[in-house]
Amino acid sequence: xxxxxxxxxxxxxxxxxxxxxxxxxxxxxxxxxxxxxxxxxxxxxxxxxxxxxxxxxxxxxxxxxxxxxxxxxxxxxxxxxxxxxxxxxxxxxxxxxxxxxxxxxxxxxxxxxxxxxxxxxxxxxxxxxxxxxxxxxxxxxxxxxxxxxxxxxxxxxxxxxxxxxxxxxxxxxxxxxxxxxxxxxxxxxx
Numbered sequence: 001x002x003x004x005x006x007x008x009x010x011x012x013x014x015x016x017x018x019x020x021x022x023x024x025x026x027x028x029x030x031x032x033x034x035x036x037x038x039x040x041x042x043x044x045x046x047x048x049x050x051x052x053x054x055x056x057x058x059x060x061x062x063x064x065x066x067x068x069x070x071x072x073x074x075x076x077x078x079x080x081x082x083x084x085x086x087x088x089x090x091x092x093x094x095x096x097x098x099x100x101x102x103x104x105x106x107x108x109x110x111x112x113x114x115x116x117x118x119x120x121x122x123x124x125x126x127x128x129x130x131x132x133x134x135x136x137x138x139x140x141x142x143x144x145x146x147x148x149x150x151x152x153x154x155x156x157x158x159x160x161x162x163x164x165x166x167x168x169x170x171x172x173x174x175x176x177x178x179x180x181x182x183x184x185x186x187x188x189x190x
Contacts, residue, residue, distance in 0.1 A: 005050055007057035016049055025052050029063040030118060032077055083116040083134055090114045090134035097148050098130070104171060107155040121147050121182070124154035139185055145171075146178040 001016045014035035022040040025048075029035050037049050053060065091114045098112065110128045122132045130151050136144040149171050157164035168175045 003046070003050065005053060005057075007054055008061060010061060012053065012057065012060060014053055016046065025049065027052065027056050027060070029060055029067070031067045033064060033067065035060060078116075078135060080116065086134050086137055087114050087116075090132070090137045093137055093144075094132050094148065097145060098152065101145060101148055101171065102152055105152055105156075105167075107152055109152070109155055121186075122151040124151045124158065126158060128155050130155075139182075143178060143182050143185060146175065146182070150175075 002013060003016055004011055004013045006012075012035060014037050017036060017038045018041050019038050020041055022038050024040065026038045027035070028038070035053070037053060039049055091112070094112060094114065098109075102109075108128060109124075109130055111130070113129065113131045114134050115131055117133045120133060121136060122130065124130055132147070132151070136147055139147070146168075149168055153164055153167040156167060165175065172178055
């Protein structure tokens with residue numbers, strides 16, 4: 001449900017979503033300028049959500065300004081058309097790299113899916129299904145390989161315990177540095 005409020009001489013339009021996974025109210029500002037307020041189910045007060053946005057309005061406005069100012073030629077805002085254009089290439093790339101990288105681990109996995117996600121690079125289900133964001137196609141190969149290894153290691157360890165990181169470190173002993181680089185790339189990819 002889309003709502004508008006007027007704060008500090010600006011109209012802010014936000015989308016109100018309910019999530020069964022949410023434990024508290026959450027406010028997210030995306031690079032494309034969209035504002036999402038997520039509330040737990042059972043949270044019925046739209047006025048409380050609006051009050052929350054008003055309380056955080058200066059932060060929202062500063063985030064929107066930051067994203068507007070940092071847009072440059074090096075930042076690409078991806079669209080649904082991009083997803084449809086690159087999904088097949090991403091699938092071929094991921095399947096090839098998994099086959100190569102998994103020769104080391106020899107983990108059994110099920111399906112591989114390619115998705116268009118705003119906040120996640122990848123995931124691994126408890127059934128061993130691997131999912132990857134198509135945008136990893138635009139990362140330096142070392143980072144995309146790190147992402148693939150990260151999800152592969154979740155097949156054995158479905159958490160971020162030290163055992164999990166020890167598995168990742170078998171191929172990427174510098175995984176902490178790669179995580180930092182990935183955050184930097186995430187900011188540029190939009």
